[in-house]
Amino acid sequence: MEDQANKTTALNAASQKLLGILPSILNQPTLQYRTNIDELTVNLPGDLVHTICKILKTHTDTAFDYLTCLSVVDYEDILEINYHLFSYTKRHKMVLKCELKSTDPTISSISNIWRAANWFEREAHDLFGVLFEDHPSLDRLLLPDDFEGNPGLKSYPLHEYKEW
Amino acid sequence: MKISENINESGSTVDMLINMGPQHPSTHGVFRLVLQLDGELIVDAEPHIGYLHRGSEKLCETESYSQVVTLFDRLDYVANLNSELAYCMAVEKLLELQIPDRAWYIRTILCELNRISSHMLFYGVYGLDVGAMTPVLYGFRERERIQSLFEQVTGARMMHNYIRIGGVKEDTPPEFNENLHAVVLELEKAIEECDELLTQNEAFLARTKNISCLTIEDAIDFGVTGPILRSTGLVEDVRISEPYGIYDRFDFGIPIGSTGDCWDRYYIRMQEMRESLSIIKQAIKQMEPGEVQAKMRRIVRPPKGECFVRTESPRGDLGVFLVSDGSQNPYRVKVRAPSFANLQAIKHMLEGVYVADAVVILGSLDIVLGEVDR
Amino acid sequence: MEMNQDKYSDLTKGYDQDSDKRGNIPAESVFEEVLPNVIAAKSNELFALARKSSLWTLSFGLACCAIEMMSAHMSHHDIDRFGIVTWPSPRQSDVMIVAGTVVKKMADPIKRLYEQMPEPKWVIAMGACATNGGPYYRSYSVVMGVDHLIPVDVYVPGCPPRPEALMYGIMELQDKISSDAKNRANLISKKHLNNEN
Ligand code: SF4
Numbered sequence: 237m238e239d240q241a242n243k244t245t246a247l248n249a250a251s252q253k254l255l256g257i258l259p260s261i262l263n264q265p266t267l268q269y270r271t272n273i274d275e276l277t278v279n280l281p282g283d284l285v286h287t288i289c290k291i292l293k294t295h296t297d298t299a300f301d302y303l304t305c306l307s308v309v310d311y312e313d314i315l316e317i318n319y320h321l322f323s324y325t326k327r328h329k330m331v332l333k334c335e336l337k338s339t340d341p342t343i344s345s346i347s348n349i350w351r352a353a354n355w356f357e358r359e360a361h362d363l364f365g366v367l368f369e370d371h372p373s374l375d376r377l378l379l380p381d382d383f384e385g386n387p388g389l390k391s392y393p394l395h396e397y398k399e400w
Numbered sequence: 401m402k403i404s405e406n407i408n409e410s411g412s413t414v415d416m417l418i419n420m421g422p423q424h425p426s427t428h429g430v431f432r433l434v435l436q437l438d439g440e441l442i443v444d445a446e447p448h449i450g451y452l453h454r455g456s457e458k459l460c461e462t463e464s465y466s467q468v469v470t471l472f473d474r475l476d477y478v479a480n481l482n483s484e485l486a487y488c489m490a491v492e493k494l495l496e497l498q499i500p501d502r503a504w505y506i507r508t509i510l511c512e513l514n515r516i517s518s519h520m521l522f523y524g525v526y527g528l529d530v531g532a533m534t535p536v537l538y539g540f541r542e543r544e545r546i547q548s549l550f551e552q553v554t555g556a557r558m559m560h561n562y563i564r565i566g567g568v569k570e571d572t573p574p575e576f577n578e579n580l581h582a583v584v585l586e587l588e589k590a591i592e593e594c595d596e597l598l599t600q601n602e603a604f605l606a607r608t609k610n611i612s613c614l615t616i617e618d619a620i621d622f623g624v625t626g627p628i629l630r631s632t633g634l635v636e637d638v639r640i641s642e643p644y645g646i647y648d649r650f651d652f653g654i655p656i657g658s659t660g661d662c663w664d665r666y667y668i669r670m671q672e673m674r675e676s677l678s679i680i681k682q683a684i685k686q687m688e689p690g691e692v693q694a695k696m697r698r699i700v701r702p703p704k705g706e707c708f709v710r711t712e713s714p715r716g717d718l719g720v721f722l723v724s725d726g727s728q729n730p731y732r733v734k735v736r737a738p739s740f741a742n743l744q745a746i747k748h749m750l751e752g753v754y755v756a757d758a759v760v761i762l763g764s765l766d767i768v769l770g771e772v773d774r
Numbered sequence: 775m776e777m778n779q780d781k782y783s784d785l786t787k788g789y790d791q792d793s794d795k796r797g798n799i800p801a802e803s804v805f806e807e808v809l810p811n812v813i814a815a816k817s818n819e820l821f822a823l824a825r826k827s828s829l830w831t832l833s834f835g836l837a838c839c840a841i842e843m844m845s846a847h848m849s850h851h852d853i854d855r856f857g858i859v860t861w862p863s864p865r866q867s868d869v870m871i872v873a874g875t876v877v878k879k880m881a882d883p884i885k886r887l888y889e890q891m892p893e894p895k896w897v898i899a900m901g902a903c904a905t906n907g908g909p910y911y912r913s914y915s916v917v918m919g920v921d922h923l924i925p926v927d928v929y930v931p932g933c934p935p936r937p938e939a940l941m942y943g944i945m946e947l948q949d950k951i952s953s954d955a956k957n958r959a960n961l962i963s964k965k966h967l968n969n970e971n
Contacts, residue, residue, distance in 0.1 A: 272705070272706065272707075273493065273705070273707050275708065301620045301621070302620050302623065303623055304623070304708075304710070304717065304719060304736060305708070305719050305721060305734065305736035307721050307732075307734035307736075309706075309723055309731070309732045309734075310732070318721065320708055320719070320721070320736075324620060324634065324636060327641070331708070350621060350623070351621050351622050351623075351744075351748075352621065352622050352623030352741055352744065354744060355740065355741075355744045376450075377449065377450060378449065378450035378453040378773055378774075379450060379453060379879065379915065380450070380878060380879040383878075383915075387455060387458060387914045387915070388457070388458060390461075392458075392914065394458070394459075394462060394912045394913070394914065422880060422883050423834055423864075423883060423887055424862075429835060429836070429837070429840070430835075430836055430880055450877075450879050451877065451879050451880045451883075452836065452837055452874075452875060452877060452880070453877055453879065453915050454837075454875050454877060454910045454913050454915060454916055455910070455913040455914050455915050455916070456910075456913075458913070458914070459910065459912060459913055462912065470909065471909065474837075474838055474909065477837065477838035477841060478841065521841070524848075536848065537848055537849040538849075540844070540845060540848035540849050540850065541848075541849045541850060543845070544845065544848075544849070544850040547845075557842070557934075557936060558838065558841065558842065558934055559838070559933060559934065769837070770837055770838060
């Protein structure tokens with residue numbers, strides 16, 4: 237049980253190695269690299285997301301071929317977009333974070349890098365109103381077309397239960 | 401895709417649009433697929449989802465941590481315990497909780513049983529999809545067996561709410577071991593029986609062999625996981641590559657395919673059932689009496705932070721992204737549902753195949769709409 | 775009786791008339807019992823008897839409850855015993871079992887399916903979701919019970935209801951059909967009287 241606990245709370249060897257080489261690959265001196273439980277986390281400005289994702293996927297040392305998850309967290313005035321990446325060949329993982337102002341949630345789409353991002357982005361657009369530029373078809377995915385509002389946001393009210 | 405594209409002015413042949421769903425017996429729930437056909441060939445396919453979007457992720461934010469488990473039960477309603485496990489693991493990771501060994505053994509045994517019952521449902525329904533009526537009766541016979549065992553342990557046939565944060569609800573009843581032995585023996589026989597019934601059937605082979613071959617690159621790019629990814633030949637199973645819980649104590653194999661066609665996807669699931677049985681048998685041997693619930697406060701209040709957990713559900717890579725703000729309710733719960741990503745690839749898989757194969761391909765993905773739409 | 779036997783002699787050829795083994799009833803006695811008798815019943819009650827003994831359900835799974843509905847149809851519970859046959863098309867079915875959560879996007883298709891079913895038709899709301907929203911009663915996208923869309927005859931509570939509960943619901947529906955037939959006859963005659971006056 238002891239070493240198991242260590243395993244889940246520290247970077248694994250592959251991700252350690254990634255942390256070593258990442259600054260030289262990305263070549264962005266302003267970026268901060270931090271460790272969150274067992275994941276390497278990087279905060280990105282919105283305009284860098286597309287270029288950095290492209291490098292991360294195509295560079296042979298990073299080789300992030302698998303976009304595990306794309307999620308949006310609503311912090312009232314900020315919408316945070318999380319990209320969880322994983323590499324089958326190198327077996328390391330990392331998280332990219334990008335903060336958007338909730339008044340103007342626009343970011344460039346990465347669906348031309350990973351095709352998996354297509355529906356994830358449509359879902360984020362549907363529930364949170366994030367606009368992904370250059371997305372092939374940014375329609376509503378889960379909700380009906382005539383639905384008004386973005387129910388994922390914290391400001392969207394829930395039903396109050398009424399007795400009939 | 402719009403209907404108006406089909407107006408025929410020149411008098412030549414035009415593509416035909418076929419609407420499949422949302423109520424259709426072989427869409428496995430409420431899923432709509434619009435197919436554009438050129439004669440017998442599918443030119444384009446447009447999947448429409450959201451007919452079961454219940455807003456679970458948003459509802460999770462209004463419930464307390466321990467109540468959320470019930471909502472996770474209803475996400476992947478064919479493999480309920482596996483989704484419960486993913487959520488509980490995420491909370492435990494934030495809490496940095498040590499789970500007692502016995503709790504892990506019970507969790508593992510039940511989850512693997514649930515994997516078998518989920519694959520049995522697939523087996524039966526896939527039989528129906530390709531036009532065989534008998535397998536579904538056999539599949540449900542085995543499911544019934546597993547469900548009544550679940551009922552003895554958890555008190556419910558489907559919505560268990562048994563795996564709790566910090567362990568499991570209660571210890572197994574005294575007659576559990578005996579009954580589990582009986583079920584395992586029965587399942588062993590039944591899997592062989594099912595295998596003989598369908599796997600090498602001539603008609604089944606003709607319908608599924610070399611249909612919709614997926615390459616490794618495409619599969620990874622679409623985020624496809626689980627049996628469908630393994631059918632392309634990639635050796636990847638979260639239980640082995642990033643072992644969680646106690647999976648590193650068992651010796652089991654990862655069945656893989658070679659061509660990535662429908663038959664491979666089917667056969668991998670048959671073999672996975674055997675591997676699951678072997679895990680269960682090892683777990684029964686290793687299991688010892690002990691505590692089933694970690695010592696923790698009754699009101700769960702994880703520290704501020706976030707974490708992402710990946711588990712291997714019967715459909716693939718089930719991830720839970722949990723953000724906590726230190727209060728009693730989760731701040732945000734995002735479910736990375738395997739069926740959601742797998743279903744995305746259907747557009748790619750359907751292009752250029754015969755319309756009769758559409759149902760076979762859709763069936764081989766084994767989607768659960770509760771998980772796709774959440 | 776002599777005449778009868780002659781008339782139907784070619785029909786009774788297959789039976790071994792001399793044998794008195796069980797299960798091999800001489801044909802003569804069958805005709806004796808059935809043919810000379812007369813059944814007197816009100817026509818609508820007779821129709822109700824026929825209707826309730828062969829309910830075809832629209833196979834229409836929405837969510838988790840659909841799995842239990844399938845279980846009810848399959849080998850262990852075998853709801854076929856009650857004459858319940860599941861049918862994929864609304865045009866030939868009598869009962870719609872709404873098994874699962876009804877979300878707003880699905881509301882229109884459900885209404886359309888209901889309208890496509892020929893009269894007489896019945897609806898069973900299976901599970902907490904179809905009854906009143908169930909665990910999702912606060913959700914922004916769930917219809918709070920299918921009775922907001924179509925009339926429901928029987929509610930089966932549970933999340934999910936056990937297959938046995940669904941069977942009980944179907945038996946209740948059968949009772950309802952036969953008692954409706956009786957009540958309806960009274961209603962019609964009353965209406966008739968009212969119109970006369
Ligand atoms: S009542 Fe329960 S089991 Fe049935 S559809 Fe609703 S959540 Fe699922």
